[in-house]
Amino acid sequence: MNDDVRKYIFGAITVFLVGVTAWISIIYVSACGVTLACNRGKPSVDRTPIPTLIPATLPVSDVSWDVENPEPAPLTNSDTCRVPAVNFIGAWAALQTPKSTEADPFYFVDEDGQNCEAAFSDVLALLNQPDLRGADSLACTSCHSGDLTVAPAQLDLSSFTGIMTGSRREAKKPKGTDILGDGEWKESLLYDHLAVAKPNVPGHEQTLSADYLISVGRPFAGPLPTATP
Ligand code: HEC
Structure with missing residues (x-):
């Protein structure tokens, strides 16, 4: 039992x-x-179809600086020149002779003491530029256009020939009043109408400030060519 x-x-x-x-x-x-190795139990990784980490493509920027001397390096031998716009136009104007052509380069010394080279097209770009003489100022060529029937003072600032021919070309005179000062920039009509305010002349209430700096042209290796023959 x-x-x-x-x-x-x-x-x-x-x-x-x-x-x-x-x-x-x-x-x-x-x-x-x-099986003895039970790997089905491992958590699986869910992947989103959109990559959330965008691969870096930009070059790494150099963030190292001189700890001893934290001043930024002086802007020398940069690839453009810095110059007050009014001096720049003056440098071009002072070098023009009756033999000059639109294609001639011209030379100037910039703010950093570099010898620089530029072209007439750089001057023309300034005359075509609105706001050159402060906010809401009109481009020179918006009044002084190639159409002499409407251009004030019969002055065409829109082309090399127009500028070289001068102002006040009544009755289609081939040559007008010189505006470039014949080598005396500060005596010229162009300087006077850029740098001196004329409250009574429409379009000339504002001036081109003497310290309005522009980046223009390129450094020129070697001594500046002197006196054009
Ligand atoms: C709103 C129109 C207007 C704009 C913009 C203008 N001007 Fe004038 N400009 C005039 C008028 C008006 C006169 C005087 C015309 C007169 O006295 O018969 C004049 C006269 C001049 C003269 C004198 C010509 C002479 O023989 O007396 C020069 C040089 C001149 N302008 C250059 C410029 C330059 C450079 C710019 C651009 C920075 C400019 N103007 C922009 C309207 C304009």
């Missing part, structure tokens, strides 16, 4: 243990498959 009870108890425990083992095995195999 005792033996029977013991058999039932051992039988029940065995059945229970076998059942539990089988149950765990079924769960393991259904989750991991028939």
